[in-house]
Amino acid sequence: MPEAVTSCRLAALGVVLDGSGMVTTVSDNSPALHAGLGRGDRILTVNGAAVDLADDEITAQVLILVQAPGGATRHSRLDPWGSHDGMRPVGGANVLDPAVAVF
Numbered sequence: 001m002p003e004a005v006t007s008c009r010l011a012a013l014g015v016v017l018d019g020s021g022m023v024t025t026v027s028d029n030s031p032a033l034h035a036g037l038g039r040g041d042r043i044l045t046v047n048g049a050a051v052d053l054a055d056d057e058i059t060a061q062v063l064i065l066v067q068a069p070g071g072a073t074r075h076s077r078l079d080p081w082g083s084h085d086g087m088r089p090v091g092g093a094n095v096l097d098p099a100v101a102v103f
Contacts, residue, residue, distance in 0.1 A: 007057040010043075013080055017043065021053050035078040040069040 014030020015023055015037055023041045026033050037043075043053060045065040061079035068074070 007059040008080055009055070009057060010053055013058070013078065017053055031078060031080050035064070035076045036074075037066065037076065037078075038068075042067045044073070 010017065010032070013032045014027030015032035016025040018024050021043045023032075023037050023039055023043070026037050026039060043064055044050070044067055046053070046056060046058075046062050048063070048065075058078070058080055061077055061081075064076050064078050066074055066076055
């Protein structure tokens, strides 16, 4: 029987960061993309604390403080094992109606 995954690093959630915490790549349909992370964003804190993003293990949903390229900050919920119901990124934008297809 395979072992259940109980923790993971950010890289396993579909996000690649540079040394300063800036997002350089986000994988399609990944938990990081569903959390609203995009290229050029910088992760400032995880659950209100500055952490070593390369080595920090995520064991449950976390609240991340993200700084956009323009300097604006926002909080996003990153849930590695969530169902991702509701809004979802489609065609590079958040679409409110999952039945809408972007051509």
